[in-house]
Amino acid sequence: MKENSYHLHDPTWCRGCGIYGIFAALKKAAASLQIPPERMVIVTGIGCHGRLNNYFNAYGFHGLHGRVLPVAAGVKLANSSLAVLAVSGDGDAYSIGVGHFIHANRRNVNMICIVVDNRVYGLTQGQTSPTSQKGYVSVSSPFGSKETPLDGPRLAIVSGGTFVARGFSGIPEHLTALIIEGMTHNGFSLIEVLSPCVTHNKINTYKWFKEHIVNLDDDTNFSAKNKKKALEVLSDQSKIPIGLLYHEERPSFDDLSLPSDTPIALTKLDVDEKKLDAIMKDFM
Amino acid sequence: MISDIQVMIAGYAGDGVLFTGNVLGKILKRQGWEVVTYRDFPSNIRGEAMNYTIRASLNKIYSRGDYIDVLMAFNCDAILRHIKSVGENGVILCEGSVTESVRLSPKKGRTFHKFPMRELAKKNFRSEIFKNTILLGGLCYILDLDMKIIREVLSEVFLKRKGKEIVEKNIQALRLGCDEAEKIIKEEERHSLEERPDKDRLFLSGDEAIALGALAAGCRFFAAYPICPATEIWQWLLKHIHKFNGLVVQTEDEIAAINMALGAAYSGVRAMTSTSGPGASLMMEGFSLAGMAEIPIVVAHVQRVGPSTGLPTRPEQSDLNQWVFGAHGDFPRIVLSPGTIEECFYFMADAFNLAEKYQCPVILLTEQNYGQNFYTVEKFDLSRVSIDRGMLLSQDELLKIEDYKRYALTENGISPRVVPSMANGIHMVEGNEHDEKGYRDEDEEIRIKMMNKRMTKLNIAAKDVIPPKLWGKEESDIGIIGFGSTICPIREAMDQLEEKGISTKYLQVRTLWPFSAAEVEEFMSSCNTVFVVENNYSGQLSRLIQGQGVECSRVHKINKYSGHTFRPVEIAESMLGVLEQ
Ligand SMILES: Cc1ncc(C[n+]2csc(CCOP(=O)(O)OP(=O)(O)O)c2C)c(N)n1
Ligand code: SF4
Ligand SMILES: [Mg+2]
Numbered sequence: 029m030k031e032n033s034y035h036l037h038d039p040t041w042c043r044g045c046g047i048y049g050i051f052a053a054l055k056k057a058a059a060s061l062q063i064p065p066e067r068m069v070i071v072t073g074i075g076c077h078g079r080l081n082n083y084f085n086a087y088g089f090h091g092l093h094g095r096v097l098p099v100a101a102g103v104k105l106a107n108s109s110l111a112v113l114a115v116s117g118d119g120d121a122y123s124i125g126v127g128h129f130i131h132a133n134r135r136n137v138n139m140i141c142i143v144v145d146n147r148v149y150g151l152t153q154g155q156t157s158p159t160s161q162k163g164y165v166s167v168s169s170p171f172g173s174k175e176t177p178l179d180g181p182r183l184a185i186v187s188g189g190t191f192v193a194r195g196f197s198g199i200p201e202h203l204t205a206l207i208i209e210g211m212t213h214n215g216f217s218l219i220e221v222l223s224p225c226v227t228h229n230k231i232n233t234y235k236w237f238k239e240h241i242v243n244l245d246d247d248t249n250f251s252a253k254n255k256k257k258a259l260e261v262l263s264d265q266s267k268i269p270i271g272l273l274y275h276e277e278r279p280s281f282d283d284l285s286l287p288s289d290t291p292i293a294l295t296k297l298d299v300d301e302k303k304l305d306a307i308m309k310d311f312m
Numbered sequence: 313m314i315s316d317i318q319v320m321i322a323g324y325a326g327d328g329v330l331f332t333g334n335v336l337g338k339i340l341k342r343q344g345w346e347v348v349t350y351r352d353f354p355s356n357i358r359g360e361a362m363n364y365t366i367r368a369s370l371n372k373i374y375s376r377g378d379y380i381d382v383l384m385a386f387n388c389d390a391i392l393r394h395i396k397s398v399g400e401n402g403v404i405l406c407e408g409s410v411t412e413s414v415r416l417s418p419k420k421g422r423t424f425h426k427f428p429m430r431e432l433a434k435k436n437f438r439s440e441i442f443k444n445t446i447l448l449g450g451l452c453y454i455l456d457l458d459m460k461i462i463r464e465v466l467s468e469v470f471l472k473r474k475g476k477e478i479v480e481k482n483i484q485a486l487r488l489g490c491d492e493a494e495k496i497i498k499e500e501e502r503h504s505l506e507e508r509p510d511k512d513r514l515f516l517s518g519d520e521a522i523a524l525g526a527l528a529a530g531c532r533f534f535a536a537y538p539i540c541p542a543t544e545i546w547q548w549l550l551k552h553i554h555k556f557n558g559l560v561v562q563t564e565d566e567i568a569a570i571n572m573a574l575g576a577a578y579s580g581v582r583a584m585t586s587t588s589g590p591g592a593s594l595m596m597e598g599f600s601l602a603g604m605a606e607i608p609i610v611v612a613h614v615q616r617v618g619p620s621t622g623l624p625t626r627p628e629q630s631d632l633n634q635w636v637f638g639a640h641g642d643f644p645r646i647v648l649s650p651g652t653i654e655e656c657f658y659f660m661a662d663a664f665n666l667a668e669k670y671q672c673p674v675i676l677l678t679e680q681n682y683g684q685n686f687y688t689v690e691k692f693d694l695s696r697v698s699i700d701r702g703m704l705l706s707q708d709e710l711l712k713i714e715d716y717k718r719y720a721l722t723e724n725g726i727s728p729r730v731v732p733s734m735a736n737g738i739h740m741v742e743g744n745e746h747d748e749k750g751y752r753d754e755d756e757e758i759r760i761k762m763m764n765k766r767m768t769k770l771n772i773a774a775k776d777v778i779p780p781k782l783w784g785k786e787e788s789d790i791g792i793i794g795f796g797s798t799i800c801p802i803r804e805a806m807d808q809l810e811e812k813g814i815s816t817k818y819l820q821v822r823t824l825w826p827f828s829a830a831e832v833e834e835f836m837s838s839c840n841t842v843f844v845v846e847n848n849y850s851g852q853l854s855r856l857i858q859g860q861g862v863e864c865s866r867v868h869k870i871n872k873y874s875g876h877t878f879r880p881v882e883i884a885e886s887m888l889g890v891l892e893q
Contacts, residue, residue: 067732079752088742092598098568102574106581110579128568285559292532293581298699299694312515
């Protein structure tokens, strides 16, 4: 499978939008893992990020604002042989869907979640988002945002996440490597991607992100196995660390709760009178 | 000999009322009798008044009766609360001594006895726990129950969980209660029915029937959030679904529950969720998505009293509007309403088949008094359950299609469905308006075609859903219309009226949407007087009928919204009030 086997249509995001970089990295990752398109399901939220599966050659599910993670978990648990990818936004995952985000991390279903963090509500024309910085001026906060921004990876780690990473759509090779690693991780993998919205966010531009990110690969003292370290790096508000922040091996929800190795969706469906009859005896 | 008895056990939450009632129900079922229970409990754990009514009969019965024959009271307060409902020859046994206020209360023909369950338990077993089995012993004497059956049931209840020693102790306690009752109860105060063989019958709640029905119908994925009175459905399923390679997931909320079920259904698994009023409100957006994206999903809704948190453990029928009219946008939906415990079981198979045939959400709407009460029914006939997956294609069929379209425009609006992992079937499932392949499209012409396609499915389904059922005397010109579990007191009220020489008939609406307007209209036109009986304030069913343009000037509404089901006599008297005018 080549990269362009996953390319269905040319996207129509604004020219220069960060999501192009994510789209490219995803195609590369899928090609590198040789995932047949029909074995891949991409579930997206509502927002500019939500268009991604319109352009990607794989099964796609575009549902409700904020509800990506429960849908994706349902898809995966019903057919564990699928590669399931959830694509969400900073509004989708951290605002309206933040309850699911927390529980997806602790539940640890074997799937990958990409949060496209453009620090703004793109699709609805530029309102302030939970990751917009304090004082951020937008149509919904003309006098500057009064709230402290939310840090997705930090929330993921304290919620029991087992694979927490952050990438930048401006460095596609680094992002591709993270996605590949996340896809091979057994459990819930979060990859937050810093992704400039060139139309609405004039603060967090490519240049701004480049000036603020630090690549953890360059820090020889850092280990993603150390939760305390991860939280420590994330607490430095002046820098935005990218790379694998935290990684833990823990049996996935699938390992712990699926009744067999045969995916539920592939089990023959019939009325098993013998088994049901035995169960009915409980009521006699 | 009498043919019908009704026992009430009343006390405070924490007295073991529920446990004792459950065991007694099972015992009476094993005696070969028809049994109906009515559990009346508040939504707390300890300290508040609660009671458990068990009615047994040699004849087919549907609801709790009007009067109590035996009241087993854990305290005087319980007597004061329920004395009005004790029948003329009723016996009242009370844990404590009878207070002055009780002594003075009207008690024509009723007799009181002190039955010191706690005291006996403490004296003989040094533990209050045995008071409930002592109580059962007392009933064993009064109702002349078969000791062998009680032993059998007690060992089933205790052996696995508590061991042999506890079983033996309970049997001793049972004897003790029985002997104590023999000392104080006069022969004419005993109420006994003739024992009959108990063959091929089940004793279960509506929630359990729904769960068993779901399992039989091939439900293999269940996602839900705890809520009274629907939780028992998935808690029961948890014990069995793994044997069928299925899974139950407890989600973080109802929004996640319906969305997770949608994900699983999209993956090709028969998936459902269950809930009650407040949870259903949270599910509305997902319900709308199921309609738009044409995902077959089933929701079992066990109604409780609303609005808001309302009365969480009590019955009402006020969520009809929510499923028939709720959620944004116009989309096809099917709402079924089982009227018997048997229908709770069999309708689950219909629900899944309809969901897959018409690729739309299907709701099974019932009420707390079915969900959490127990009834005797004939063993379910599994040969009546079949699985119809509609237009779900196999891989071979899909490979033969040149250009697969998930939302292909067809004459009946139903498009062939495939699930992820199938080669040659890649498509989008879309909550936005979309083209035939599922890709977002805002073109005006496509929008109209897609709306028509989805709504056409509903027109076709209307001819395929479960029709209303007629009960009673067809030639009568007095008609009753209702849905769901109100059939129980309605049928008993009909019997009471029949005894007075008034024949009636009842139309049980079994599909609330698409509404059986033609059948209802025909029924109404054959009546001079029509009563619409509902457990709600506004008359949601009668408004639904009116909304169909049916002539409604002869309709009399009978509504109850006290948090309790109708007593048969309440319906009969309301009807008489109108008929005698
Ligand atoms: C329940 C609900 N509320 C509001 C909306 C409107 N809405 C659509 S997208 C969006 C915000 C998207 O922001 P984000 O998740 O950051 O996505 P982006 O467009 O930035 O990729 C909102 C509020 C909706 N679709 N559904
Ligand atoms: S509005 Fe922003 S996020 Fe949306 S496509 Fe344009 S640049 Fe990208
Ligand atoms: Mg955003």
